[in-house]
Amino acid sequence: MKWTEIRICTTHEAVEAISNILYEAGVGGVAIQDPEDIKIQQKEQGSWDYIDENIWEKVDQGVYVIGYFPETIDLLEKINVVKKRIKDISKYGIDLGIGEVTTTEIYEEDWTTSWKQYYKPIKLGENIVIKPTWEKYTSKEGEKIIELDPGMAFGTGTHETTKLCIEFLEKFMKTGSCVLDIGTGSGILGITAAKLGASKVIGVDIDPLAVKVARENVCFNQVENIMEIRQGNLLDVVKEQGDIVVANIIADIIIQLFKDIKKFLKGDGIFIASGIILGRLEDVKEACRKENIKIVSIKVMGEWAALCLTLA
Template identity: 35%
Template sequence: MDWVRVTVDTAPGSAEMLAGLLAAEGYETLEIEDESDFGSIAAENEKYWGASDVPEDLRGIGRVIVYLENDAELPSRIRALEQTLRDIRAALPGTDLGSLNVLTRVVSDGEWKEKWKEYYRPVSVGERFIILPEWEKDADTGMRIPIVLDPGTTFGTGTHATTAMCMRLLEGLIRGGEKFTDLGCGSGVLSAAALLLGAGSALGVDIDPLAVSVSRANTALNGFGGERYRAVRADLCTDDSFLAELARAPADVVVANIVSGVIISLAPKLPALLKAGGYLVCSGILDEDLPQVETALSGAGFTAVKRESEDGWSAVLCRK
């Protein structure tokens, strides 16, 4: 299958925020190219990166790349994306979003898959983890716990702020033997992290069937088969029978790294998924949305015990 690579130019430092806003509108297959991101990653991981590794074509710019299927619906999808960009600019009149110019290019499926290897290198996350691309799985990781990922065609490298905050919170939660549930599992990186920390079992849930297969593959890369990790496709917003099934065997720790609106919608149903005294980690929350999310969680009976913020994103740790 061929794909269309839609590049949206934005201001340096704004790509993360723009990608998050597009993700909230349903654009799930995204890449972020921002000099500020590459520069900070290079500085924090000097062993694997250097200043010269910041690509020349990224200096002084930010981009968000959206991948769309190249089919008969492509023209209407591009028009819808352009309208979404206009709506975002109108909603944020004081924010420097750059030109938001759109450029399209057809790419083959193979080219898209190989794109990841251009810049994806080992990156330290939190106090204990280092994320390795599958093709660098033998790199020296020192005292850090390696998580090996092959992001494939759809999911990121596990280093986005929303994911990194979840991993840092998990470092203080998983003691050994816990039952872990990952709502919106994507690449499976959070389930892999929980299992590597000692969780007894992990369940990944995602609306995207590709996430189910990718997360299984990634947890397998880290040594966990079907006896420890299970992935299920489900729409959490509409499939009440599936939520009822989860409630019959509640977890010790649940992570919901999804958008604010879905967390708010699910809030009344989340307590049933946890054992008494269990922990809920919510991420994927824009800083300005955190009060509304916390109000919904408090109304469902949760108590917020810790908050994190990074790059305009928030995460909150709650206890049932």
């Protein structure tokens, strides 16, 4: 299958706005590629290199927001609309930076192969190791191994937002919990919950490709009896209540989830909300106040924040 990759070189400040533009144009997910992530990871005690440094020597300074469009009749029109809307961002006082927009045709097989040069085993939190299915790794005592092949779904564990979610899951997961993973992507967070002792996990994603990849990753990790993947928009396909609800998306969608979260979170449950760029943190906190949601803890890593929330 052929896809068109759209890549925007910008600033941290503009990531949220550009991500929204891409989502509204119909991409299945958005990836953030930031050279600063590599520097942060290398400074963390106990971490190891998971990306070939030679690759990053070729990357210009700046943050890249990346999305993938399937080949459709109106593809050119969509891309032109995206370019125009991104150009208009500066009118709202947002620093767009370089603002360069490039597109590349890519086949799914080529994309998956190219990912392998970037993606190596990485330890997150206390005991979670994310391991590509094609890599060898000898586990150490106490470690829980998550086998992952991201395919063209997003969520590899290398981004701060995913790391923050996993740290919260390790802290708050109880054996036998029911977990809802909203915007599951590759399934990484739901699979982590299953490995940490959840008795039931429901992963939801609107993108059919993400659903396919997540189901494959569930099988890789042999948690089919625990984790179910459903295709749908946010919580539309969920009837259950979770002890933990985790959503690693973007600030606007998290704020949207606040309006309905009480239907899907048990009274003493935990809502882990991530994917929040620091420039939108105050907006999310204000939305919590309006919906009478209590902030238990806030974690920050790089330019990103994650919140642990309960029903007040």
